[in-house]
Amino acid sequence: MAVTLNDIARKAGVSLATVSLALNGSDKVNKDTKIRIKEIADQLNYVPNARARALVKKSTKTIGLVIPEVVNPFFAELAQSIKDYVRSQNFNVILCSTDYESEEELRYINMFRSGQVDGAIFACVGDMMAQHNDLIIKLVEENIPVVYVDRDGVDHDLIPVVKSDVYHAAYQAADYLISLGHQELAFAGQSVERLNGFKSALMKHGLNLKEENIYYDYLKMEGGYTVGEKIAARENKPEAVVCLNDEMAIGVIQALIAEKVKVPAEISVIGIDNIKMANFYNPSLTTVNIPVSQMGEKAAEILLKRISGQSLSPREKFFIFPTELVIRDSSRKA
Amino acid sequence: MAVTLNDIARKAGVSLATVSLALNGSDKVNKDTKIRIKEIADQLNYVPNARARALVKKSTKTIGLVIPEVVNPFFAELAQSIKDYVRSQNFNVILCSTDYESEEELRYINMFRSGQVDGAIFACVGDMMAQHNDLIIKLVEENIPVVYVDRDGVDHDLIPVVKSDVYHAAYQAADYLISLGHQELAFAGQSVERLNGFKSALMKHGLNLKEENIYYDYLKMEGGYTVGEKIAARENKPEAVVCLNDEMAIGVIQALIAEKVKVPAEISVIGIDNIKMANFYNPSLTTVNIPVSQMGEKAAEILLKRISGQSLSPREKFFIFPTELVIRDSSRKA
DNA sequence: TATGTTAATTTAAACGTTTTAAAAGAGGGA
DNA sequence: TCCCTCTTTTAAAACGTTTAAATTAACATA
Structure with missing residues (x-):
């Protein structure tokens, strides 16, 4: 035809x-x-015919991008920035969202092994994903370069990692709240790294963390909402809460407001990520900026370098972006 | 290797x-x-090796999805639902975002013609995109099925269209506001179809529309924000405003609040789309629900049917979804 | 013994490119 | 006429599959 x-x-x-x-x-x-x-x-x-060409050239001009879900402002922005960079170099991206399911990631890995892509970026978090690390290494050994974004690496020489300093981000958030005079801080979300950063800030100021102030809830708005409800129901409430990300923070605030707890008058709430919505929410959200777009672009750049056979500088093998406190209206002095 | x-x-x-x-x-x-x-x-x-297999089988088990941008809750949800359906049938999706640039869409069309995909869904709006319709028809004639989502079709027999009744959505929004007792309504955003729906509701109730109450601003939060500012600056403000989508509505509200105009006490604001954030915003957003996920799933289903050579029922060639008013807190009686 | 049947395996062409090595052609000089 | 060089073109292999058609082997039937 x-x-x-x-x-x-x-x-x-x-x-x-x-x-x-x-x-x-x-x-x-x-x-x-x-x-x-x-x-x-x-x-x-x-x-x-791209298929025929790919067959002989052994190159598809396509990369794979694995993220948990598109319906998540953080990953959407990541995807956008990666796509933008990669597109400027005449590559395409196959978007692969796992819905946080390990099984799905596996299918994608196999798809990548079948020669559909020239390289891949894995931005998928979650502990059960770690079990695929050896499969991903196999991918790399079969000459399909991989870079990790915000995912813990295995062996930096095989798989470059692009990260932001989320440990520090959580530290900054907690540190800032304490500097406002808040004493009893809560943390919402499940992320060891962020929780540790949070803890270290408390420690530095000689505050101790009660078990009841840690809420291991789901990392989305709904999860934040249930945290907010739980907090609102308490007699002696924490004075401030650090959330794993902005989505959770919005959920928390929404629940608090619904339960007639004033934010920030009664409780300060702070997020992490600085998604676009943070600035348009009401109250606008104090948060810690994570430079997603820059991260995405960097990851894409490194991947394409690898694909074209260039070697990486030591720094590029483990690239970490700094985070930055963004003060808005969801927090205030004690 | x-x-x-x-x-x-x-x-x-x-x-x-x-x-x-x-x-x-x-x-x-x-x-x-x-x-x-x-x-x-x-x-x-x-x-x-997928490339070799594709070459002889003339099938890649992959579809292309063209949307304006991933960083847009509406299209993100659309993408998610399409991906979910398609994935369940063992297909993959190449995500193609155009950033509203006609040139980009062109590149994607050519990529599709090169045999990278078995079919494609176009969800890209915008008038300048219409100029590609003939190219897209050529695509179909080369046996690469296409379905349009929320994009005006050319010839229903070649290209099935899945739509929501946005004309009616705007009508519902305006009609509801009028039923609350509001007399002077404004409209924000550039969309002929929605504006027409809006107008027809006014007409039905014998209200006339002043030119100054139509704001042709950009369809995102920033655009909404400038509309909000303009409205706040006016002496005799409209009593209610219908926004092209929820993002704009949020922007409008944010600006109004910043300018000390109370929502909904002084002005009712209503959106269209019913994105997830509408429910978590503060005040929660009255809006008209558009069943994006269902639309995405339907579009995917129709596309795969086409790809597998099945014929479509007349209804599937032009599938229109009803919309539904969702009353929340950003609107109230005059 | 010849013939047919069935089951298992192989040969070879095809898909549409890229690319190397070889062939063909054109001049030009001796 | 022969040989050399240079330019232009072509034949053919390769990429890794699928698949129709051909081959082979084993065995049963007449």
Whole structure:
């Protein structure tokens, strides 16, 4: 159905090889024939068959991106920035969302092994994903470069990692709240790294953390909402709460407001990520900025470097971005 | 580098064809050899080369999805639902975001023509995109099925369209506000169809629309914000405003609040889409629900039907979803 | 013994490119 | 005429599958 090199060759009265050469701009073919062939190709509206080309060139000009879900402002922005960079280098991206299911990630890994992509970025979090690390290493050994974004690496020499300093982000958040005079802080969300950063800030100021102030709830708005409800129901409430991410923070605030607890008058709430919504929420959300777009771009850049066979500088093998406190209206002095 | 059928054949001492047949479960090959071959394949960790397979089977088990941007709750949800359905049928999706640029869409169309996908869904809006309709028809004629989502179709028999009744959605929004007793209504956003729905509601109630009450601003939160500012600056403000989508509505409200205009006490604001955030915003957003997920699933279902060569019922060629008013806290009686 | 049947395996072509090595053609000089 | 060089074109292999058709082997039937 579709036009092939052969069709053009027949029409131009030359061999298929000449056509291929001509269209690829080889200087071995006569100028006039080249022009003639190009004209015919245009006229027939020829588009080379990517599958056939990929088969012989061993390159698909496509990368895979594995994220937990698109419906998540953080990962959406990550995806966007990766796509933007990669696209500027004439690559495409196959978006693979796992819905936090380990099984799904496995399917994607196999798909990548089947030669569908030239490389892949894994931005999937979660402990059960760690079990795939060896499979992913196998991927790399089969010459399909991989870079991790915000996922703990295995062996930096095989798999570069691009991260933000979320430990420090949580530290900054807690430290800031304490500097406002708050003494009893709560933490919402399940993330060892962030919880540790949170803890270390308390420790530094000689505050101790009660078990009841840690809420291991689901990392989305709904999870935040239930945390907010639990807090609202307590007699002696914490003075401030650090949330794993902005979505949770919004959920927490929403629940508190619904239960007539004033934010920030009675409780300060702070998020992490600085998604766009943080600035448009009401009250606007104090948070810690994580430079997602920059991270995505960096990861993409590193991956394409790897794909084109360039070697990486030591820094690029473990690239960590700093975070920054963004003060808005969901927090205030004690 | 990667393991091929040939490697397995050599190791098993049979021909390549037998291996292929065996692994594809053909009942022509002897039970024992089949088992033996499968064992060897497992042991070598064989994954068939998708490019080669695609070349001969003329099917990639992949579809393309064209949307304006991932960083947009509406399209993110659409993408998610399409991916979910398609994935359940063992297809993958290449996500293509155009950033509202016509040029980008063109590149994607050509990529689709190159045999990268078995079919495509176009959810891209915008007038300048219409100029690609003939190219897209060419795509279909080359046997790459296409379905449109929320994009005006050209010829229903070639390109099925899945829509929601946005005209009616805007009508519902305006009609509801009028029923609350509001007389002077504003509209924010550029969408002929929605504006027309809005107008028809006014007309039905004998209200006339002043030119100054139409704000043709950008369809995102920032756009909404500037609309909000403009409204706040006016002496005689409209009593209520219908926004093209929830994002704009949030922007409008945010600006109004910043300018000390109370929502909904002084102005009612209503959105369209019913994104998740609408429910978590503060005040929670009155809006008109558009069943994105259902639309995505339907579109995917229709596309896969087409790909597998099934014919469509007349209804499937133009599938329109009803919308539904969702009353929350950003609107109230005059 | 010849013939037919069935089951298992293999050969070979095909998919649409790229690319290397070889062939063909055109001049030019001796 | 022969040989050399240079330019242009072509043949053919390769990429890794699938699959229709051909082959082979084993065995039963007449």
